[in-house]
Amino acid sequence: MTDIGNVADDEVAPAGGGPLVVLENVNKHFGELHVLKDINLTINRGEVVVVIGPSGGGKSTLCRSINRLEPIDGGTILLDGKKLPSEGKELARLRADVGMVFQSFNLFAHKTILENVTLGPIKVRKRGKQEAEKHAMELLDRVGIAAQAQKFPAQLSGGQQQRAAIARALAMKPKVMLFDEPTSALDPEMVKEVLDVMTGLAQEGMTMIVVTHEMGFARRAAQKVVFMADGQVVEESTPEEFFTNARTDRAKDFLSKIL
Ligand code: ADP
Ligand code: MG
Secondary structure (H helix, E strand, O other): OOOHHHHOOOOOOOOOOOEEEEEEEEEEEEOOEEEEEEEEEEEEOOOEEEEEOOOOOOHHHHHHHHOOOOOOOEEEEEEOOEEOOOOHHHHHHHHHHEEEEOOOOOOOOOOOHHHHHHHHHHHOOOOOHHHHHHHHHHHHHHOOOHHHOOOOHHHOOHHHHHHHHHHHHHOOOOOEEEEEOOOOOOOHHHHHHHHHHHHHHHHOOOEEEEEOOOHHHHHHHOOEEEEEEOOEEEEEEOHHHHHHHOOOHHHHHHHHHHO
16 A cells, blocks of 8 residues: 555545635624635645734634634635535535644543544444554554554643644545644644654645644645735745745735744
8 A cells, every 4th residue: 555545535636636625705704803805715636735824814714614613604615526515414524524633632631542543433434443443553653653542642742642633634534634733832842743744744645724834844845825814815826935025015024023
């Protein structure tokens, strides 16, 4: 089996396979607050898109709307050509196709690392326990924490917990992986071990949407940088272009603060 067989759905086509996630005129309000303003964005198969921008700009809401953790109130989101269902079995199935990794790990505290990784495949994908455990151990090995399989989340370092969260998301064989500031809560010495896992995934052709301020990762792994501010996509360009030659004052101002 090739490496990618471990992480991606067998049907996932290699990079260049056309649009996988398409947002068309997506709008979202929280009461009076207009958090997503006419977002148009296409993420192609095998593409890594880094979303960057000031706090409060709508990056997390964008991620959450892609797997329906947040309902949108205008526009459409297509996943693999299909409109996002709003409820029921279809929604569970859709969620399983979108792997999500949060800043705060969100592991189940009272389950072992192995149980954290096998739970979704057994419950949602209806895999047998043995098969799920075998696949989970392969994934834990891949993210470098197979030795921690029988431990509970609190017994792991932050970097190890985040790698467990990545393994858990991969266990569902998602079509796309969303990362919302996956390294922001980590001590500096643990950032690299998580970014290395993500870079490996990117190299194997996983489609990824990554909210991060890690410039090194963006330069190394991303095909596209999306700069978001005030609920809008302000710039969309290659990492090279964005970091050396941002077009808008807003992006330039943001970059001057973080670089
Ligand atoms: P970012 O991830 O770019 O920091 P968010 O998507 O978290 O931005 O937030 C965008 C805006 O929406 C912010 O003003 C935030 O306070 C607001 N917001 C986010 N979640 C909620 C919520 N559940 N209810 C009300 N306002 C929210
Ligand atoms: Mg956020």
